Each structure stands twice: as C-alpha cells, then as structure tokens.
Amino acid sequence: MKAQSYHYPESEQDLGNGTYFVNTEVEEKTDENGRTYWEYSQELRSYTNTAVPEEVAAWRLRAVTTLADMSQGIEDFLNSLPEPDRTVAKEAWYSGTTVKRESATVGAFQQVFQLSSEEVDNLFIQAANISI
Incomplete structure (x- = not known):
C-alpha cells in the first residue's frame, strides 16, 4: 500500500x-x-512473540514435536524409563496441562534428541505462537 x-x-x-x-x-x-x-x-x-516462554500448554508442545517428526523418539524415550518414572512421565506428557521449559523431562528430551538449548527454545517459541 x-x-x-x-x-x-x-x-x-x-x-x-x-x-x-x-x-x-x-x-x-x-x-x-x-x-x-x-x-x-x-x-x-x-507481532510474533519471540521470547522463550517459561511454560507452554502441553498440547502445543506435543503438536510442534509431532510436526518435527519427534513423536516416535519421545514415545521410545518414555517407554525406556524405569517404573514409576515411566508412568509419571507418560501422564505428564500426554495428560498434563503445561510443560515447563526448565523441566527435567524437557532436559531429558534435549539429551535424547541431541538438541541445543536454542533448538529447544525454538520449539517452545513455535508452540507458544500456534494460531488456530
């Protein structure tokens, strides 16, 4: 214009x-x-929010990781945990309402997928910016 x-x-x-x-x-x-x-x-x-959120809705992060083709790796990781950690982590991932950026689970995913901190931050930013 x-x-x-x-x-x-x-x-x-x-x-x-x-x-x-x-x-x-x-x-x-x-x-x-x-x-x-x-x-x-x-x-x-x-405006697009580029600040890394402290936490996001769990469904948002699951959607972003699914689009990034990480679902099977996450499932394999969750299944590899010993009980009772496996049950708790699965409930948190699939039924929890939010995921904190600094959570132990996110830290474990980061190691499993060999992601940099910036890459994990970007997943959280993408999750926060989903528009439906």
Whole structure:
C-alpha cells in the first residue's frame, strides 16, 4: 500500500492492536506549493512473540514435536524409563496441562534428541505462537 506524509515516516508505525506498519521505499518529493513530502510503501504485519516462554500448554508442545517428526523418539524415550518414572512421565506428557521449559523431562528430551538449548527454545517459541 502506498502512503504519503509531510513528515518523514518512521521505519515502523505501531497501530496498538498487535499490528504495525513497516514503511519502505521512502521517496522525498515536492508538491505544487514547493513543500516537501514523502511517499512510501507500507506493509501491515502482526507481532510474533519471540521470547522463550517459561511454560507452554502441553498440547502445543506435543503438536510442534509431532510436526518435527519427534513423536516416535519421545514415545521410545518414555517407554525406556524405569517404573514409576515411566508412568509419571507418560501422564505428564500426554495428560498434563503445561510443560515447563526448565523441566527435567524437557532436559531429558534435549539429551535424547541431541538438541541445543536454542533448538529447544525454538520449539517452545513455535508452540507458544500456534494460531488456530
């Protein structure tokens, strides 16, 4: 979308409702009265949360790990645990309401899948940003 302003536009304009305009292709022009104005393109975007959440809804993390083709590895890991840890971990993973980023289970998944901390953080960020 094209826009005009008699004030030099900021690179971004927050609309205050979770969206913002990114202003690009700024051109300085002169109107018929000799006044300077700027013409520019605007692209509407929405905020995406990139902060690593402390915890996410369990269904969200299960969805992200399923899409990352990790389901079988997670199931194998859970089945490898001795009792009573196996039962507790399975209940937490499949029936729990939230998963904490710093939980022992997430730490174990990280080791099993040989994931970096950044990769685990990204799974949590992706889970938090699921939009349905």
